[in-house]
Amino acid sequence: MKKIIIFLLFISLSSFGAEKLVSSNSELKEAIKMAKPGDIIIMANGVWKNTEILFSAKGTKSQPITLKAQEKGKVTLEESSNLRISGEYLIVKGLVFKNGFSPTSEVISFRKDSKTLANNSRLTEVVIDNFNGPERYDVQAWTILYGKNNRVDHCSFINKRTQGVTLIVRLNTAESVENNHQIDHNYFGPRQNLGSNGGETLRIGTSHFSMMNSKSIVEYNYFDRCDGEHEIISNKSGQNTYRFNTFFECKGTLTMRHGNETHVEGNVFFGNGVSNTGGIRVINEKQTVINNYCEGLTGNRFRGALTVMNGVPNSPLNRYVSVKESKIEGNSLINCDHIELCAGSDSERSAIPQTTSLSRNLFVSNSPKMFGIFDDISGLSFDKNIISGAIESPSKKGFTSKDIKLIRNEKGLLIPQGKELGAGAQIANFANRENTGVTWYTSLTVDTPFDSGNKIEVNSGLNTLYEAINNSKPGDILILTDGTYSTSKSIEIPHTLSIISNNKAKLLFETKALFTIVNGGSLKIKGLHIDGEEAPDGPLNSVITTSKYSMNKNYKLFIEDCDFINLDVNNYFNVLRVAPSTFADTVSIKNSTFENISGAVLALNRESDDIGIYNAETVLIENCSFKNIEGAALDLYRGGTDESTTAGFLNVAHCYFENVGLSKKNKKGTSVSLLGVQNANIENSIFKATAPLDFILTVGEPINIIHHCQIEDSQILNIEGEGFENHNNSSEIKIGDDNKPVGLLK
Incomplete structure (x- = not known):
């Protein structure tokens, strides 16, 4: 009897496996090498630097092998670290990647090499936070799924800043096709605007393998301000399901870019009126879009709340297969700006949607122009759709106009009050911030707002501003008194900082640049008088420049009520000079003057490889004077024909230009x-006695407008491409379209 009990106890303990606590890379490798089904390998709390983990083992369905943190969140992999998973029935849990970047092209990979993949394995409660390399456009993914039947759940992917998709499902071998992967309850975001293609948050497949089926399920994930590019989710394979995900203020869309038989159901999009927020974009065949909710989305064209694309006849795999045999049914589109039908229609994309139905959808807007129709919509059928009274119907059939009053339900969604309309979404459950990602981790990577720190008074004198900036903290406001501030040292702006003066403090500098915005920095200056008379007698000086090295974090520059004079000690003296691989979310200049400058004022033109990369997203110039500028007042360049980004926004209002750009x-x-x-x-x-204005319209469907400007009859406008508008301009005009005098406002 005693022998039987001992034997049963042995069998019982064996079925649970062994726990092994490891404290070094060598111990970890040995534990993995010796692991048997049911074993649990525990990484000791602490910082694991330069740790490349190969978790290669074979568990079973009933006895997986687990690699986990001793305590969730207290095991961090830092500096040059990554993780490869290969084998069967493996679980990774509770790790954090931060303060570094992977030495390879991915942080976490579900394979050892191209022939040794992971199957039936799980990544859960893992964090990757700001684990980015220094080079903005070096391609690196954070997690890549290979093999079959793998799951990624309850993970947090935070602050992806460099080129490369956050999470990828690959179908590049037969062993990864029809993979049945599960991606659920994860938190993604925020992801800044990359200013280039390659900023997707999630991609399943590629164009090359897009006719293969993946059968992946993406559900109950939360996408928070994922702004990397047009395609938040890029579907590029067949028979995938996207359901019950939430998209919060994301400047892009769930895009069925390639692949057929995609199922999109029960997803929720909150735009909250944020610019360029988008919804669902339909391309390819046999797509199903049902019971989704979109509210407050402002994007147009490829970022519409609902976009049905035109296709390319006999399209190659990497272009646009026309929409056919698809169903768009029972969706709610509430207070969204644009529904785009036959979007992208041009000489190439001439294949209109066919045999596709839109039925029982609910459209509510105060704008009559909610629907944009860009080609023949005869291939679309409409039935039992409801529109609010103000909306102009896109078709004589299939739409009923009603007076609709909305109330917000317990889930936070707007629904019609009163009698059931028989149209629109009814979603019981969807992802929220509380039921996604890990619950035990708070990111320390935050964007500090301007003027959120301390106010610090800085006395005038030599290098007093330099010292104050070196001692400042993120969000601080440096207040300059009257007098002269001279600097003989290069000043770096390493974080968000404001420099203001109420008395037009004078700034002189003896360096090639007064301010250099480095990675992580953003600058606001107000009320300054900046004089270049003491700058070095050499070419290519500037008042403000970016780091000459790649910056993986976007910056902001705000200039208000400043004067810039005597930037002419030598040739090509700019106000702003940027470097390649740097990107400004916003450059804003208001109520400022620029006079006697030998270079350009804003030179945002250093991405000249014509591959769709550019230097600034939004440029705002209001109530500014430009006189005697030898270069351009503004050079804003976005080359190439890639359509994955918005390609920039510019507004110039109530400005005065005289003798600008005429230097040889x-x-x-x-x-x-x-x-x-x-x-x-x-x-x-x-515009008075200025060099020509160039408008070269290239990518997408650009709109460039000049209107209500006082322009001399001899002023030349060079126009290339379609989408330019020129109206209400003359040498005699005095009043603008806002009923205020043209030119500078007092």
């Missing part, structure tokens, strides 16, 4: 040069 050293010979800018508006301004 100005190689472009322009006063304002815009290439590839998607949205440009120049209004209520005066």
Whole structure:
């Protein structure tokens, strides 16, 4: 009897496996090497630097092998670290990747090599936070799924900043096709605007393998301000399901880019009126879009709340297969700006949608122009759709106009009050911030707002500003008194910082640049008088420059009520000079003057490889004076034909330009040069004796407008491409479209 009990006890303990606590890389490798089904390998609390884990083992369905943190969140992999998973029935749990980046092209990979994949394995409660390399456009994914029947759940992917998709499902071998992967209850975001293609948050497949089926399920995930590019989710394979996910203020869409038989159901999109927020984009065949909810989305064209694309006849795999045999049913689109039908129609994308139905959808808007129709919609059928009274129906059939009153239900969704309409979404459950990601981790990577720190008074004198900036903290406001501030040392801006003066403090500098915005920095200056008379007698000086090295974090620059004079000690003296691989979310200049400058004022033109990369997203210039500028007042360049980004936004209002861009050293010979800018508006301004204005419209469906400007009859406008508008401009105009005098406002 005693022998039987001992034997049963042995069998029982064996079935549970052994626990092994490891404290070093060598111990970890040995524990993995010796692991048997049911074993649990525990990484000791602490910082694991330069740790490349190969978790290669074989568990069973009833006895998986687990690699986990001793305590969740207290095991961090830092510096040059990564994780490869290969084998069967493996679980990784509770690890954090931060303060470094992977030495390879992925942080976590579900394979050892191209022939040794992971199957039936799980990544759960793992964090990757700001684990980015220094080079903005070096491609690196954070997690790549290979093999079959793997799951990624309750993970947090935070602050992806460099090129490369956050999470990828690959189908590049037969062993990864029809993989049945599960991606659920994860938190993604925020992800800044990359300013390039390759900023997707999730991609399943590629165009090359897009006719293969993946059968992956993506459900109950929360996408928080994922703004990397147009495609938040890029579906590029067949028979995938996206359901009950939430998209919060994301500047992009769930895009069925390639692949057929995609099922999109029960997803929720909250735009909250944020610019360029989008919903669902339909491309390819046999797609199903049912019971989704979109509210407050402002995006247009490829970022519409609902976009049904035109296709390319006999499309190659990497272009646009036309929409056919698809169903868009029972969706709610509430207070969204744009529903785009036959979007992208042009000489190439001429294949209209066919045999596709839109039925029992609910459209509510105060704008009559909610629907945009860009081609023949005869291939779309409409039935039992409801529109609110203000909306102009896109079809004589299939739409009923009703007076709709909305109330917000217990789930936070707007629904019609009163009698059931028989249209719109009814979603019981969907992802929220509380039921996604890990619950035990708070990211320390935060964007500090301007003016959120301490106010610090800085006395005038030599290098007093330099010392104050070196001692400042994120969000601080440096207040300059009257007098002169001279600097003989290069000043770096390493974080968010404001420098203001109520008495037009004078700044002189003896360095090649007064301020250098380095990675992590953003700058606001207000009320300063900046004089370049003491700058070094050499070319290519600037008042503000970015780091000459790649910056993986976007910056902001705000200039208000400042004067810039005597930037002419030598040639090509700019106000702002940027480097490649740097990107500004916003450059804003208001109520400022620029006079006697030998270079350009804003030179945002250093991404000249014509591959769709550019230097600034939003440029705002209001109530500014430009006189005697040898270069251009503005050079904004976005080359290439890639359509994955918004390609920039420009607004120039109530400005005065005189003797700008006329120097023989100005190689472009322009006063304002815009290439590839998607949205440009120049209004209520005066141009007097300036070089030509260039508008070169290239990618997508750009809109560049100049209107209500006082322009001399001899002023030249160079126009290339379609989408340019020129109206209400003359040498005699005095009043703008806002009923205020054109030019500078007092």
